[in-house]
Every structure is written in structure tokens, then in C-alpha cells.
Amino acid sequence: MQQTETLFIQHFGNPESRLLDYYTSRMIGYQALKKAFGMGQDAIISEMKASNLRGRGGAGFPTGVKWGFIPKQSPKHKYLVCNADESEPGTFKDRDVMRYTPHLLFEGMVIAGFAIGSNIGYIYIRGEYVKEAQILEDAINEAYAKGFLGKNILGSGFNFDLTVHRGAGAYICGEETGLLNSLEGKRGEPRVKPPFPAQAGAFGGPTIVNNVETLACVPHIISRGGDWFSKLGKLEKSGGTRLFCVSGQVKKPGLFELPAGGVTIRQVIYDYCGGILNDAKLKGVIPGGSSAPVLTPDEIDVVLDIEPLQKVGSMLGSAGLMVISEDYCVVKLIHRITKFYAHESCGQCTPCREGCHWMEEVIHRILHGKGREQDLDLLTDIANNINGKTLCALGDAAAGPVLSFVKKFRPDFEAYIRGKKCLSA
Amino acid sequence: MPKCIIDGKEVEFIPGENVVEAAKRAGVEVPVFCYHPGLTVVAQCRMCAVEIEKMPKIQTGCSTKVTEGMVIKTQTENVKKARSSVMEFLLVNHPLDCPICDKSGECDLQDNSFKFGSPYMRSTEERRAYVDLDMGPVIQKNMNRCIHCTRCIRFGDEIAGIHEMVALKRGNNTEISTIDGKPLETDYAGCYADVCPTGSLTLKDFRFNKRAWFLKKTATICEGCSRGCNMELHHENNVAHRCIPRVNMDINKYWMCDEGRFNYQYIKDELRISQPRVLNGGEQQSAEWAIAISRARAALAGKKAVVLVGTDLTNEEGKILLEFLPKYLKGTPVFHFGTPGVTAVADDAPADRILKRKSKTANLHGIEKLGFKGLSVIPSGTEAVLVIRAGRAQIPDLTGVKNRVGIGVFDQSQTEDWLVVLPGQAFAEKNGTIVNYEGKEQKYKKALNPPENSKPLSETLMLWMNSQISGGVS
Numbered sequence: 001m002q003q004t005e006t007l008f009i010q011h012f013g014n015p016e017s018r019l020l021d022y023y024t025s026r027m028i029g030y031q032a033l034k035k036a037f038g039m040g041q042d043a044i045i046s047e048m049k050a051s052n053l054r055g056r057g058g059a060g061f062p063t064g065v066k067w068g069f070i071p072k073q074s075p076k077h078k079y080l081v082c083n084a085d086e087s088e089p090g091t092f093k094d095r096d097v098m099r100y101t102p103h104l105l106f107e108g109m110v111i112a113g114f115a116i117g118s119n120i121g122y123i124y125i126r127g128e129y130v131k132e133a134q135i136l137e138d139a140i141n142e143a144y145a146k147g148f149l150g151k152n153i154l155g156s157g158f159n160f161d162l163t164v165h166r167g168a169g170a171y172i173c174g175e176e177t178g179l180l181n182s183l184e185g186k187r188g189e190p191r192v193k194p195p196f197p198a199q200a201g202a203f204g205g206p207t208i209v210n211n212v213e214t215l216a217c218v219p220h221i222i223s224r225g226g227d228w229f230s231k232l233g234k235l236e237k238s239g240g241t242r243l244f245c246v247s248g249q250v251k252k253p254g255l256f257e258l259p260a261g262g263v264t265i266r267q268v269i270y271d272y273c274g275g276i277l278n279d280a281k282l283k284g285v286i287p288g289g290s291s292a293p294v295l296t297p298d299e300i301d302v303v304l305d306i307e308p309l310q311k312v313g314s315m316l317g318s319a320g321l322m323v324i325s326e327d328y329c330v331v332k333l334i335h336r337i338t339k340f341y342a343h344e345s346c347g348q349c350t351p352c353r354e355g356c357h358w359m360e361e362v363i364h365r366i367l368h369g370k371g372r373e374q375d376l377d378l379l380t381d382i383a384n385n386i387n388g389k390t391l392c393a394l395g396d397a398a399a400g401p402v403l404s405f406v407k408k409f410r411p412d413f414e415a416y417i418r419g420k421k422c423l424s425a
Numbered sequence: 426m427p428k429c430i431i432d433g434k435e436v437e438f439i440p441g442e443n444v445v446e447a448a449k450r451a452g453v454e455v456p457v458f459c460y461h462p463g464l465t466v467v468a469q470c471r472m473c474a475v476e477i478e479k480m481p482k483i484q485t486g487c488s489t490k491v492t493e494g495m496v497i498k499t500q501t502e503n504v505k506k507a508r509s510s511v512m513e514f515l516l517v518n519h520p521l522d523c524p525i526c527d528k529s530g531e532c533d534l535q536d537n538s539f540k541f542g543s544p545y546m547r548s549t550e551e552r553r554a555y556v557d558l559d560m561g562p563v564i565q566k567n568m569n570r571c572i573h574c575t576r577c578i579r580f581g582d583e584i585a586g587i588h589e590m591v592a593l594k595r596g597n598n599t600e601i602s603t604i605d606g607k608p609l610e611t612d613y614a615g616c617y618a619d620v621c622p623t624g625s626l627t628l629k630d631f632r633f634n635k636r637a638w639f640l641k642k643t644a645t646i647c648e649g650c651s652r653g654c655n656m657e658l659h660h661e662n663n664v665a666h667r668c669i670p671r672v673n674m675d676i677n678k679y680w681m682c683d684e685g686r687f688n689y690q691y692i693k694d695e696l697r698i699s700q701p702r703v704l705n706g707g708e709q710q711s712a713e714w715a716i717a718i719s720r721a722r723a724a725l726a727g728k729k730a731v732v733l734v735g736t737d738l739t740n741e742e743g744k745i746l747l748e749f750l751p752k753y754l755k756g757t758p759v760f761h762f763g764t765p766g767v768t769a770v771a772d773d774a775p776a777d778r779i780l781k782r783k784s785k786t787a788n789l790h791g792i793e794k795l796g797f798k799g800l801s802v803i804p805s806g807t808e809a810v811l812v813i814r815a816g817r818a819q820i821p822d823l824t825g826v827k828n829r830v831g832i833g834v835f836d837q838s839q840t841e842d843w844l845v846v847l848p849g850q851a852f853a854e855k856n857g858t859i860v861n862y863e864g865k866e867q868k869y870k871k872a873l874n875p876p877e878n879s880k881p882l883s884e885t886l887m888l889w890m891n892s893q894i895s896g897g898v899s
Binding site (some may be wrong): 086170172187190296343344345346347348349350351353354355356358361362365378385388389390391 | 466467470471472473474482483488506507510511513514515517518547548550571573575592594595596597598599812
């Protein structure tokens with residue numbers, strides 16, 4: 001196990017760390033913000049580009065490049081939105097960032113707002129995060145009271161207002177345009193792109209939507225430099241550390257902060273998480289939240305980062321690893337995953353609305369002893385007809401797991417279809 | 426004009442145009458469900474899949490704007506597979522009840538399924554079913570047939586200006602409904618049936634009336650107001666069954682109001698007078714034309730009379746009257762009438778923010794231009810009145826005028842105490858020119874044969890000229 005510098009995790013679990021006193025005495029304490037005001041917008045954005053910080057929400061888009069898309073002049077208000085919907089199953093990192101280091105997030109947001117010329121920030125937090133929303137509200141009050149939010153922050157002349165907006169419990173509101181619709185009080189449905197949010201986002205204004213962890217990295221980058229941050233990562237394009245959420249059948253599940261691109265899946269499971277529960281055999285790993293295609297034990301020497309996982313046909317997504325042991329039934333698991341996506345489909349576009357539910361029904365049938373030989377080809381075909389053909393990425397998120405499970409665990413499905421029982425459980 | 430390549434052919438396009446429209450002008454069909462040229466683009470149905478060079482994924486033709494040199498392919502294997510898969514998805518839960526569906530024969534779902542779908546159904550799962558609430562008098566809803574294209578929601582929001590149709594729940598359970606299941610409020614509700622690409626929203630008025638393929642379609646103009654919306658009258662065996670709007674981007678675009686849409690019904694009303702009628706001993710009876718005409722002349726002769734000319738008449742009819750009235754009803758004052766409160770072109774104005782005009786007749790502007798003056802009040806002391814109209818102009822209050830004669834389209838309840846009624850022809854039963862509020866001349870086209878014993882205005886006047894005044898007014 002490597003010992004590397006961490007940015008977040010040393011504060012997690014500490015009930016004091018959410019307070020402004022703690023943040024000013026033991027963390028960055030809005031000093032990066034002061035520095036940012038002195039740097040100016042262009043310098044901040046180039047520092048962000050140099051940091052190789054890639055969006056931590058799932059798509060992995062370079063943050064500095066994204067900020068650069070915002071037009072300098074805009075007749076409409078510009079908005080900065082923090083995506084705290086964290087709805088991908090297997091992901092629980094943003095929750096701790098908000099619980100334990102809310103001021104780090106706020107400082108990142110004020111810097112981001114200053115860099116893109118936005119005076120209005122929203123934190124769109126998932127409805128289930130009731131406590132976290134309260135923590136954010138309390139911390140926002142503290143920050144306003146000390147002048148780190150509001151008018152003329154630190155005497156810079158820059159104003160920034162921050163509002164917490166609670167969602168009502170829809171996965172699709174983690175998709176950035178679905179989130180913006182929900183924020184505007186509309187039905188939480190993704191929009192047709194283009195226009196992208198940087199051109200016309202919240203309330204029609206140019207908008208940046210960044211993930212919680214992404215924004216919480218910003219103060220570190222500003223205070224210690226893009227180069228320093230970039231070098232924390234072990235791959236050329238991926239800077240910084242990453243919070244990995246490990247769940248499933250491992251001995252020690254939880255949050256791990258590790259260098260981006262610095263570890264393989266095998267290392268995470270066996271070095272950091274102490275191996276598989278009950279020392280059972282590994283059946284598979286879902287590496288990036290439940291929408292990431294599953295990997296089999298012979299594929300886990302892959303480095304946990306965006307490009308390496310792409311090469312083996314999966315994705316890093318939100319860095320939520322779900323570890324499946326031989327003790328667990330993969331047919332049951334894919335049924336649960338598919339049911340989730342069918343339930344969360346917004347219903348706008350045809351392939352996702354009809355296809356996800358259809359897949360769920362077919363798998364349900366297989367699971368209950370009514371499967372047919374041709375069902376597996378049918379499932380694959382339905383998934384292919386969804387994949388890449390939907391309005392937003394939810395369709396792909398539902399299709400990827402089905403395609404990979406059917407391909408990689410075909411004998412398990414066949415056992416259900418023929419022998420009516422599971423190979424593993 | 427800039428050019429793009431569609432299926433290997435160089436095609437000119439209008440800047441800002443989407444792939445669906447550019448292809449349409451080039452004679453290439455890109456099938457659609459949710460796309461409607463009069464509504465915003467949502468790219469939801471995914472039917473208009475096309476491939477575009479340099480773009481990795483399938484694109485939707487509705488949401489893709491054509492750019493100079495763009496290479497668009499609509500016939501690749503990927504495109505065909507995408508379309509047929511969308512068709513399959515849409516039919517997984519569709520009831521396939523075409524044999525009893527009013528939309529059958531003119532249904533986008535049916536047509537696209539025939540052209541782009543597979544003849545085989547792979548789904549064996551139970552189909553989704555909904556309980557439908559009543560949506561009021563105009564629209565019959567059948568949610569089971571719905572393909573969630575949201576055209577109706579967008580029509581309400583964007584055109585009718587009322588947010589009454591909504592999507593409830595989500596995903597596979599998404600239900601298109603009115604808010605709280607209330608009846609529809611808009612007076613453009615018929616358009617919900619027009620925009621629906623399947624049999625989910627159909628007209629109650631047309632329900633189970635006629636299979637669509639039996640209908641003959643005549644392109645004509647609505648007579649409901651001075652806008653002159655272009656429409657198609659659908660009929661079979663000389664019976665009118667419905668009207669639907671016909672696209673005219675300068676006048677009504679894709680829409681029409683319910684008042685105009687259902688106005689045609691009086692044509693087949695049981696009470697419509699289709700035989701000459703005369704009042705005998707306090708009771709109206711059918712009569713020979715010759716007798717009725719003489720009685721009509723007698724009713725006016727020697728009395729202080731006025732002639733009222735409906736602004737629902739055509740220009741041609743107006744011109745004949747200009748010849749006829751000065752000679753055969755010499756000295757009798759003539760006024761036009763049609764809508765209470767609209768006595769002149771100057772009174773005509775928009776009646777809503779969409780299409781409707783205050784003048785409830787189609788040819789106010791034409792008739793006035795011919796020189797007729799509007800009626801404000803019947804001159805006092807008037808003893809007799811001759812009302813000439815086509816069925817739409819609202820008959821003014823004739824209280825105190827004892828001797829009433831009508832030429833044209835009337836129903837019995839309006840005229841039971843009139844001395845004579847000479848049956849004429851409604852807008853759908855004749856050709857003719859009308860002038861809308863902007864001065865645009867448009868043509869009525871004859872779709873139906875008039876009642877056997879009615880006559881065109883010209884013939885009625887000819888009989889009048891050649892007849893004698895009969896003795897005795899009852």
C-alpha cells in the first residue's frame with residue numbers, strides 16, 4: 001500500500017471539521033479564495049487546466065476546459081451549479097465531502113463562480129440527503145456571517161450567493177440537464193443537447209454544472225498550484241486524488257482516497273479492503289457505479305482510471321466499486337440493477353422508457369423459472385437497441401450492465417433457464 | 426443556398442433547417458412521431474434516426490440542424506435497425522386494437538410500423554394498461570394507445586397557451602393526462618386529436634363514425650370567422666363527417682379552433698329547411714317553389730321593407746345581389762349583417778391570441794368591399810324584411826317586423842313564424858370566393874350536393890325575377 005498525500009479523507013469522521021473555525025484553523029480556510037481574487041479569471045482557468053482535474057461525477061470531462069466554455073459576456077445571468085445528487089448506486093463520496101468539509105466545497109464554488117463570472121450558485125442535493133442538506137445550510141449561514149459568501153467577499157467587490165436546493169428523489173436529476181429542469185421547478189427530464197448548459201443552462205443562462213468532489217478540489221489547486229495537483233495523479237491526463245467508494249462483499253468496505261490512476265482494482269480489493277468477505281472467490285466487480293459494465297476476476301489488474309477502464313469495455317464513472325463474490329447470485333443482481341434503471345427512467349424517450357422495463361420483465365421471468373433459451377439473445381438485442389440511442393446517458397447506463405452480465409455470466413443465466421437454479425447462490 | 430448531401434444526393438437547404446425538413450424537400454422520408462413542424466423539438470421518440478458522417482452515434486433528424494457540407498445517410502443498416510427497434514419498443518405496450526380504432530388508416534404509428542417495423546413481435550410480456558378519465562366533450566382519450574410523444578402537451582403549452590396536458594409519473598408508468606384529470610378547457614381541443622400520431626386522442630364527434638379510408642377529402646375554407654382558416658372537409662356519400670385544419674403558414678398554420686371545426690354540423694342538421702316553406706294559417710308547410718316565390722314577393726310588396734344580406738355569402742353571391750336588388754327591390758334599404766356588435770370591418774379584431782376573429786362570418790371584408798353597409802338597428806317602422814344568408818350569419822333581432830322572408834340556409838326553430846323560407850346552399854355545397862380580414866381571397870370548394878329541393882341564390886333570384894306576385898298574404 002502506498003502512502004500518499006490526501007486532500008479530504010483525514011477530515012472525514014471528525015464532527016468538528018464541518019465548522020468554519022476548524023476550516024480556518026486547520027484547512028485552507030478561504031485563503032485560496034483570497035489568492036484567486038488576486039489571480040484573475042484567466043489565470044484561474046489556466047491553473048485549472050494545468051491541474052488535469054477531471055469531473056468526478058462520472059463523465060470525467062476536464063474541469064478547466066469546461067469552465068473555458070462559458071462566454072465572457074452574457075446578456076443573461078451566469079450560474080454555477082453544484083451537482084450533489086449523487087444518485088448512482090454504489091456511490092457515497094460526495095455525501096462525506098458535504099458532511100465533513102462543506103466549507104471546502106463553498107470555497108471551491110466561490111472561486112469557480114469568480115472564474116466564470118457567475119454571482120449565483122446552487123447546490124442541488126438529492127432529497128434523501130436530509131442531514132447533509134441541513135449541514136450545508138448551517139455552514140452557509142456561518143460563511144455568510146463571516147463574509148465568505150454574499151456581497152463584496154473579502155473586499156474583492158465580488159458577490160456570490162449560494163442556495164441549497166433539495167431534489168425530490170430522482171436518479172435522472174443527477175443528469176445535468178435533468179437537474180437544471182428540476183432546479184427550475186420543471187419535470188426532472190433531460191434536455192435535448194445542444195444547446196449545452198455552458199451556452200444555455202439554468203434559466204437560459206450560461207451554466208457550469210460540477211460535481212461536489214470536483215468543486216472541493218478547486219481550493220487545493222488554487223492554493224498549491226495546478227502542477228502540484230496534476231502530479232498527485234499517476235496518469236498523464238488524470239490529476240489529483242480520487243475518492244473511491246467500495247461496497248459489496250469485501251472485508252472492509254468504505255471510502256478510500258487514492259491517487260488518480262494509481263491503483264488497480266486488485267489492489268483496492270485485496271490491499272485496501274482486505275479481500276473478499278469470508279475469503280470467498282471473486283465473481284466480478286462493477287467498477288464505476290451500477291451503470292458500469294461488470295468485470296470478471298481475470299480483468300481486475302486494470303488500473304482504476306478513465307482510459308484504462310474504457311479499454312476493457314467498462315468505465316470509471318463515479319468511482320463506486322461494487323464487489324461481487326461467488327456467494328452472490330448475479331442474475332438476482334442484474335435484475336435489481338435493471339429494475340432500478342427501469343424505475344428511474346424519466347419516460348421521455350422511447351428506447352429507455354419501453355426498453356428498460358422490457359429488460360426488467362424478461363430478467364424477472366428468467367429469475368422466476370420462466371426463462372426461455374432465446375431470452376438471452378433477446379436481452380442482448382434490447383440492450384443494444386437502447387445503447388447509444390437514447391436522449392441522455394440513462395439508456396446506456398441501463399444497457400451496459402445487462403450486456404456485460406449476459407455476456408460474462410451467461411452460464412448463470414442458462415442455469416436459471418434450464419435447471420431453474422443459480423450457480424453461485 | 427447552402428448544400429448538404431443526403432443519401433449521396435446534393436441537396437440545398439435553408440439555414441437553420443433540421444434534417445427532417447431538408448430531407449422532406451429532397452423527397453426523402455425521415456419518419457417521425459414526436460416531431461411536429463409547428464411545435465418545439467424534443468427528440469424523444471427517436472424514430473427520426475439518421476447517420477451523419479463524423480458523428481459516432483446515431484443522430485435524431487429533428488434535433489440536428491443541417492450545416493454546409495453535412496453528409497447525411499438515411500438508409501444505412503444502422504438507421505434501419507434503429508427505426509425498427511423504436512417501432513418494436515413502441516408496440517411492446519400498444520394494444521394493437523387497430524380494427525376498432527378511429528385513427529386506423531390515418532395513423533402514424535400504423536403507417537410507420539408498416540414501412541419501418543418488423544412483422545414479428547418478440548415481446549410476450551403483459552401489456553401496460555391505464556384507466557382513462559373523461560377529458561370533456563371534444564376529446565376521447567385512450568391512454569393505452571399513447572406513445573408518449575408529448576405533442577399534445579406541447580400543443581397546449583405553446584399554441585393553445587394553456588398548460589392543461591401533462592405527463593404524470595415517470596418511466597414505463599408515464600401517463601399523459603390533464604392536470605388533476607380535469608376536462609380540457611381550451612377551445613382548440615380538436616387540435617389535440619390532429620397532433621396525436623396515434624389513436625390516443627380522438628374526436629368524440631367523429632368516434633365510430635366512419636373508417637378513415639372511406640372519407641373523401643375536399644380542401645376548403647372554414648366559414649367560422651373572418652380569418653378563413655384553411656381546412657379539409659371529410660365526407661362520404663354526401664354526408665360531412667368532420668373538418669380538419671389544412672396547413673397554410675400565412676393564415677392558420679396547422680391549427681383551427683373548435684368552433685370552426687364543428688361548425689359544419691348544421692349542414693346535416695335535421696331541422697335544416699330543405700324545402701320551400703310558407704306560413705299557412707299560422708303553421709309553416711312545404712310548398713312548390715313557384716308558389717313560395719310569389720308568396721315571398723307578395724310579403725314584401727308595398728310595405729316598408731329592408732333587405733339584410735349575410736356576410737356569410739360569397740363575393741359571387743354578393744355581386745348578383747348588387748345587380749338584383751336595385752332592380753327588383755327598388756328603393757328598399759339594404760344592410761349586411763353577421764355578428765352582433767360587428768357592424769363594419771372596423772369592428773373586426775382578434776378575438777383571442779391564437780386564430781379567432783370577432784367577425785363570426787368569413788366574408789365580412791368581401792361583402793363590405795362590394796359596397797354593402799352594415800346594419801346597426803332595424804329602421805323603426807319596418808314592416809317587412811328579406812333575410813339572405815348562407816347559414817352562419819347570426820339573424821338580428823327582428824321583433825316587431827311582422828313579415829319575414831328568408832333565402833338561404835335556415836333551421837326550423839329560427840324561422841317557424843316566417844312567412845316564406847326559400848332553401849339555399851351552405852358553404853360546403855357551393856364554390857365561391859371569400860375575403861379574409863387581411864384582404865386575402867380564398868375559395869370555398871363544393872364538397873357536398875345541396876338538399877335536392879334547395880337552389881343556389883342565382884337560381885332563386887332568377888325565379889323571383891320571372892314570377893308574379895300571388896294574391897293574398899296569409
